[in-house]
Amino acid sequence: MKKSEYQAQVDSLLSAIKKHVSGSGIDLGVEHHNSLLVVLHWIDYLKKSELTGCCDEILDGIRATAVEASGCIALGLIRPAIFALRAQIDATVAWLYFKDHPKEWDFLIRTGDGFKSRSEIIEFLTKFVDKFGSRFSILSAHKLRKVDQPYRLLSAHIHGQSTLVIPTFQKLEAMVYAEKQCKEAVSLQAEVSEYVSDIFLAYFASKWPSLPDEILKPVKSRVPSEKHAKLFS
Structure with missing residues (x-):
């Protein structure tokens, strides 16, 4: 591809982004922010009351992924927003595990090895944190979100193992999604926010x-x- 041809695609992408932002982009960004307020409240509380001195920066990382998702949705870039939404969940469980495991955290930082998957950490919390499993079961039984595991839905989009979620971009401007799909991403943030809050609450209730x-x-x-009484005991 010639530079001039690629420049034309970049120009079209910028034009599509500007059109989206001047249309519904700002309102979508505000809606997204409102859909994750409970996550922001958790971060503020945890930074004031629950820091251990180990991997504290992960909490800042959760806030950063919220900013990332908000910016992407405001620009109409839903694919990267999906990655940011899943990262909120990954960072949440990572902090809950590594905050009390300084040796494992140090090893991870030094070697780049020793990562824990979301499922591994949830299994660990259920086994070793008193009442975590029973509390999370209560919260899940009375959820407002439409899916039990938003993480699985987000992973399906990221892995692209279905014709329903495989991207079909042919040109750069196609990266900017329609308003309807952006609103669906905002709704998905609300699902993630409740899920993240339930994980934190199962731990700190x-x-x-x-x-x-x-x-x-x-x-x-x-x-x-x-x-x-059972939930908050």
Whole structure:
């Protein structure tokens, strides 16, 4: 491809982005921000109350993936937004594990080896963190999200192992998705936000007196009151 031909594609991409931003982009960005507020409240709480001095930067990484997803959705770039949404979940479980495993974290940083998958960490938390499994079961039984495991849905998009999710771009401008698909990504952020919050709450529910109302109110409104004692014990 000649430079002039590629330049024409880049120009078309920029034009498509500008059209999207001037249309629904800003409103989509605001909607996205509102859909992840509970995650931001968790990060603020954890940075004030639960830092261990090990891998604290992962919490900043969760906030960064939120910024990344917001920017991508505002620009209409849904494929990279999907990666950022899944990274929120990966970073959440990684912090819960490595915050109490400084030797493993140091080894990971030094060697680039020793990564833990989401499923490995969830299995670890269920086995070794008292009541994590029972709390998460209660929260999952009274979820508002449409899917139990947003991570699986996001992974399906990323791995592209179905004709429903395989990208079909032929030109750069096709990377900018229609408003309807962008709204679906915002809805998916809401699903991820609830899932991330449920993971954190399953871990920290016994500390409910110190948790912000912005975290507790949505949970108490969807979980029947007769289950609150078991959830927050």
